[in-house]
Amino acid sequence: MTGATLPALVLGIDTPIGLAIVRDLGRHGVAVTGIARSRGAVGLGSRYLARGVLRAAGEAGVIAQLEQLGGELGEACLFAISEGDISMLNRHRARLAQRFRLMFPDQRRMERVLDKQQTYAAAAQVGVPVPRTWQPDGAATPAALAQGAAGLHYPVVLKWADPNGIGPRVRAAGLAVDKTRYCHSAEELLAYLAPYGAAGCYPLVQEYCAGYGLGQFMLMRDGQAHCLFQHRRLHEWPPEGGVSTLCEALPLSEHSALMAQSVALLRALEWEGIAMVEYRHDPASGRSALMEVNGRFWGSLPLATAAGAHFPWQAYRLLGQGAAPEASPYRAGLRCRFMVPETKRLLRLLFRRQAVADRRLAVRPLAELLGYLADFLRPSTRYYVFDWRDPGPFWRDLRQMLRR
Template sequence: MDSNQRTILVMDADQRSALAVTRALGSHYRSARLVTADVSATALAGRSKYASHYLRYPSPVDQPEAFVCWVKANCLNGQFDLVIPTTEVTSQLLLINAERLPDLPMAFAPYSRVMQLADKSRLVRSAQVLGIPVPLSRFYTRLAELDPTTLVYPVVLKPSLSKIFLGDRWLSTHVRVLHSAQDFNRVCQSDRYLAEHPFMLQEFIPGQGAGLFCLYHQGQAIQFFAHQRLREKPPEGGVSVLSQAAKVDQRLQAHASALLSAANWHGVAMVEFRIAEDGTPYLMEVNTRFWGSLQLAIDAGVNFPVQLVSGFFGEPIVANNHYNEQQRLRWLMGDLDSLYIFLKRPYSFRAKLKRLVDFAAPRFRNQRHEVNRLGDLKPFWHELQHYFKP
């Protein structure tokens, strides 16, 4: 089939990563039919000019059985040549139900292989075998195994799974940095899932985060990309709202390659590290899906969605190891949130003034906005409507 005549379904359409996928594929495959879908009546990627149709499905989080039934009824009879989920919950739910959804066209590794990386406890053990630096870690299957009198603070409490599937719903977990016994007791009360589900205690590594973005095809490394976070929400560290492409750190690439090759990885992955004050990169986690700042890579010249689709259909995958390292990406509404939080914090007047000037200063070269784009403005109007909705 001509690549331009294919029909592709992009799920989780209210995610910024889904918007990036939709725009990237729509720009590259001019005549392809791109269908977007999510749980709400309208969604970010659904408003893009590249989306030919929008579908609404039951919530994969709160109604997983109804969602699987929807997929079975709407996606297995050749309606779509490829289905692209863009969140952890949706992708894992589809993989968990692979036997019920035979021949669902997805560019993912099998569920068992995904969990080699998505399960943080298994990931750390694999890294230890491979000689990849990880924080000192202790493993527990449930809270009752832990003697709190042995804790040395600060310590990081990290559930093995970010999302736990309970059969009829999904449970979100949280990584906690504990600074005292009071913190520990508070977390035990709030995070009740610790009583029944595995977690780790890891030493706290002072330093800064770093990520490596990867594409593998049937165990073979195809593409690596890196970026630098310039501003985040919240300002002390979190989601990137202003970022810039960066040169791939060869140490991070070596560690990521060892890990992904050992897992015989297939598809995209974001490998996260924490760079300690002495320069040692410690492995933190791996996200087995498209990431929030995907649009930056595309703008810099690394079109991960097109590479993924090309590989799925057996076409040549064009890698780019000489992308524009000066390219920046700004998520305007996220940056506005970050500014508001910063101005409310007890920083000095000078620091607040500088932050305000940095926010307002225009940049005309090598910077694009993530959502608001002149040639495709409807997603931005959608974002504005929801941003100011009471």
């Protein structure tokens, strides 16, 4: 029913991502019901939330809860935030599709981006540059590992090809699934890899790529890209690479050729829905290298919506209503801060620089401190949680921090 106003149901309003979806849909007149894991969830404090409920226990409980809410709401658009929740919902996709319009990709497409080897293979087909990558064989002998390690340039960065899929197997062996790990020599790499032989699997090993994080975002439907947006990561937590804690919207006039390659990559992946294509961009050389594709709403979504790139609303219109997306020019130069990890980053750089894994990261403590303070006064600064039009989530978040 094109153009009809449907309610929305958001699974996962505990984070700034879910909060940004609630705010964006609510500001466009959509009645939003949100599901939270705890009473302290930031999304429960939003004035744009029509109804908030606590999440049921277990997979069967969540599915039953969604069906009950679907019966109460009638036809509605169902949003999910985390990769784990998307995979869970996809196990019941046919059943849920009878009640909801699903705002997340099917599992076949999700697996293509969750598995970095599949993503990199698609990237190679369309000419998207990727870092030099080595995937040690799970049955590799110590000699084979040593040979592979000897052929790399250091430092290297380790990450799992499919952390969600391999996690249970690795943890069953009593080992950690690190998001990233830096190794600065073959000896350090081999020492880190050695325990994983017991699990019969190893992380991907990539040669280090200098530069900053560059994210390109779009909404795909039938091979057509809508609602383009991009940002630069200015700060991350941990400082050597992780979640964005300070990011800045970039104009589409920059990196336009790379944006075209990102769209080509998503077409090669037969992608439908929202996606983030993440690169490491080296301004000194002008080269970019693909890091990953996120097939879900991303951590810095509050920047996009604050700048005017209304991805939740556009996805609702395109995938939920079947309506053409609205033109949405956005404000380049706007910044957005994730204050808790941004503060943790500052404290590490000031007092525990030796804990920063990237030894090439230049740190100027005084400049970091002054920049941290100056951003409070910058008119173009926005925040992941705080919004003067919707202060409830900030106060809820502050209360939770004081109780810890």
